[in-house]
Amino acid sequence: MxxxxxxxxxxxxxxxxxxxxxxxxxxxxxxxxxATAAGTYLRPCGSVPISSSWQGHKNRNPPSGEPGTDYAVITGTQIRAAANGVIVDRKDSTTTATGRYLALRTDDGNYIRYLHLQSSTVPLGARVARGQVIAYSGASGFGSESGYGPHVHVSLWIGGTPLQLGFTNSVDFENYAQPEDxxxxxxxxxxxxxxxxxxxxxxxxxxxxxxxxxxxxxxxxxxxxxxxxxxxxxxxxxxxxxxxxxxxxxxxxxxxxxxxxxxxxxxxxxxxxxxxxxxxxxxxxxxxxxxxxxxxxxxxxxxxxxxxxxxxxxxxxxx
Known part of the structure; x- marks a missing residue:
């Protein structure tokens, strides 16, 4: 083995x-x-296909307003925290392109958003552990439960929030994800x-x-x-x-x-x-x-x- x-x-x-x-x-x-150092992050739903990469989001015309990685999962799939940290933002409506989302400030100072959720399981301000179920995947966005095909979108910013660094200045989450145990x-x-x-x-x-x-x-x-x-x-x-x-x-x-x-x-x-x-x-x-x-x-x-x-x-x- x-x-x-x-x-x-x-x-x-x-x-x-x-x-x-x-x-x-x-x-x-x-x-x-x-540990919560970058390079050790847990993928949100385990080993599942990527339907659109971070670079694919960047290559769109026009480019994505929030480049991230789309993981192809059915609605209602458990989403697990990438690292230890605190939930610092939560949106529970389907409005705008993001739909419902959670934002996690990891203990190493980085910032992760999970978009298009069906629902969240942790409140704003909650401390969460790596691997803890924090949400369920969906397809929410643009005022609908089916604004997209079912998936979970993960965006990552190093050392700051998207408001500090700019929403388009995310980095490729896959470069910081740990291979599955x-x-x-x-x-x-x-x-x-x-x-x-x-x-x-x-x-x-x-x-x-x-x-x-x-x-x-x-x-x-x-x-x-x-x-x-x-x-x-x-x-x-x-x-x-x-x-x-x-x-x-x-x-x-x-x-x-x-x-x-x-x-x-x-x-x-x-x-x-x-x-x-x-x-x-x-x-x-x-x-x-x-x-x-x-x-x-x-x-x-x-x-x-x-x-x-x-x-x-x-x-x-x-x-």
Missing amino acids: PQPIFSRRVMLIAAGAAFGASAVGWDLFSPGLS PVPIHQSSTYSWNAIVPVGVWTRVPVAADLYWLAHSSATVKETGDLTIYFTASGVTRGFQVRVVAETLNASGGVTNVAPQPALEIHGTIATTRNSPTYGDYSLPYSLSGPIRLFAEVRALNGGLRIQQVTVKKNYWVS
Whole structure:
């Protein structure tokens, strides 16, 4: 299987690497961190035909007033955010050539518009994540639901809005779109741990009876993916902390290096009794190369805290 090309920043762990804080830093390993640099944008509807390219829009006579890429999809197709960012403009009428649209200001400072929508699913000002469904495709424009053939038009401006840079000064979105990842392997497990967690002591989290490993790689097999650990706890007043630890192994399976990742703190649910359940989750993208394995640890911040259930879900690729 070919190694996937990722469109997000991933946690890179290499056998034999130095794992000190000075070597990797907090930012790279922060739970849930995603990259939004240009060149990593997600196409709105996956791998679908392009009915009109950005250059095709430029070559029209007269040229398009807002050059972009037209993706040929049926009405009602899910449209996903190209990157993390904020919805900064939304139009819900079919008037003008754009029809309904959404505008996304990505975290890297760029600006993307999705035109001719059937409907939007996120409000103005909403923060959205890369891959989140934000709209459904349509054919709206010129005061009609069928001002065009069904498609989604995507326009991109680098470093500014179309009002700042000019509507005709968009760039080719396809030059900034990441090739599609192969379909990942999905894995899910739930374990009823039902254990009291010691205060102030990092305790390894089982994902099944006597099993602790979240992911692993070898000298010949790499693994890259995303994992999320869901916790159900009781007796939570102050809260508890969660972290993932990477262990590098030698050829005999012995541990040669231990690299704890930054911890995430989960607080007790507000306005509940001590025995009411508290739910928390910890997410981490990762890429393992060499003999490495990952496991999770928890540390209670108050006495009497019990982790009742642990669920692990991950999507991953091996190569």
